[in-house]
Amino acid sequence: MPLRPINAMTVDVEDWFQVQAFAGTISRNDWDGLERRVEANTDRILAMFADARVFGTFFTLGWVAERHPALVRRIVAAGHELASHGYWHRLAHEQTPADFAQDVGSARKLLEDIGGVAVAGYRAPTFSINTRNPWAFDVLAEQGYSYSSSVYPVRHDLYGMPDAPRFPYRPRNGSLLEIPMTTVHAAGRNFPCAGGGYFRLLPYQMYRAALRRFNRDGAPGIFYTHPWEIDAGQPRVEAAPRMAKFRHYLNLKRTPARLQRLLRDFAWGRVDQAFAEALKK
Numbered sequence: 339m340p341l342r343p344i345n346a347m348t349v350d351v352e353d354w355f356q357v358q359a360f361a362g363t364i365s366r367n368d369w370d371g372l373e374r375r376v377e378a379n380t381d382r383i384l385a386m387f388a389d390a391r392v393f394g395t396f397f398t399l400g401w402v403a404e405r406h407p408a409l410v411r412r413i414v415a416a417g418h419e420l421a422s423h424g425y426w427h428r429l430a431h432e433q434t435p436a437d438f439a440q441d442v443g444s445a446r447k448l449l450e451d452i453g454g455v456a457v458a459g460y461r462a463p464t465f466s467i468n469t470r471n472p473w474a475f476d477v478l479a480e481q482g483y484s485y486s487s488s489v490y491p492v493r494h495d496l497y498g499m500p501d502a503p504r505f506p507y508r509p510r511n512g513s514l515l516e517i518p519m520t521t522v523h524a525a526g527r528n529f530p531c532a533g534g535g536y537f538r539l540l541p542y543q544m545y546r547a548a549l550r551r552f553n554r555d556g557a558p559g560i561f562y563t564h565p566w567e568i569d570a571g572q573p574r575v576e577a578a579p580r581m582a583k584f585r586h587y588l589n590l591k592r593t594p595a596r597l598q599r600l601l602r603d604f605a606w607g608r609v610d611q612a613f614a615e616a617l618k619k
């Protein structure tokens with residue numbers, strides 16, 4: 339029987355008003371005037387991870403890092419991996435290659451300056467690297483990243499690249515390693531198994547069974563959550579589309595307890611540890 343693999347635990351560090359679901363309702367110009375809850379929520383996650391003795395990777399938005407440098411330093415001091423979620427949380431495929439380079443390059447520099455550590459990893463907002471923008475992998479390598487975790491090999495209305503590889507690969511024969519979000523393959527299609535909204539929607543036991551099934555062959559999986567997903571007290575964006583609100587607010591109250599179970603039911607680590615073998619090659 340293969341050893342129980344270490345899965346990668348990841349957090350996309352962004353605030354409640356920066357999510358793609360509200361992009362049509364809340365302008366970036368208004369971000370500075372909104373109540374910031376990201377620092378307190380990320381501190382709660384750090385405490386949960388400390389309790390469970392779990393280390394993870396924090397894909398942090400440059401915009402957040404600039405306003406909460408002490409938080410970035412606490413993430414690093416606690417032994418977690420600091421990684422980048424870009425600066426402005428703009429969809430990668432809606433940017434020109436030059437704008438994308440500026441966004442991911444400035445975020446990496448800012449995070450390295452504040453955190454005092456090298457930043458190797460990047461996650462595109464809303465998994466926005468797909469068949470429309472394969473050049474993004476080249477730009478990430480040029481901007482000094484060694485891996486990306488931005489491809490979700492599923493069919494979904496907002497994101498996804500259903501025919502992409504399900505396991506780590508080097509796109510376009512380049513130097514960058516892509517670590518796709520975890521999926522289980524059944525009945526000829528891929529089902530999401532990486533957390534996010536599905537982790538709040540489906541019963542916990544279903545998620546656990548799916549990840550166990552994925553781990554059975556010894557491959558490490560990758561899970562993601564957000565600080566706002568454990569914050570039932572966040573301001574409600576009433577003007578947002580109904581579907582966006584359903585997805586964003588679903589089961590927020592239940593998430594902390596679920597996350598705590600998950601932290602204990604599997605072995606977890608940072609991306610650079612869980613995927614150390616693939617990163618080396």
Ligand SMILES: [Zn+2]
Nearest residue numbers: 350352463464
């Ligand atoms: Zn995000």
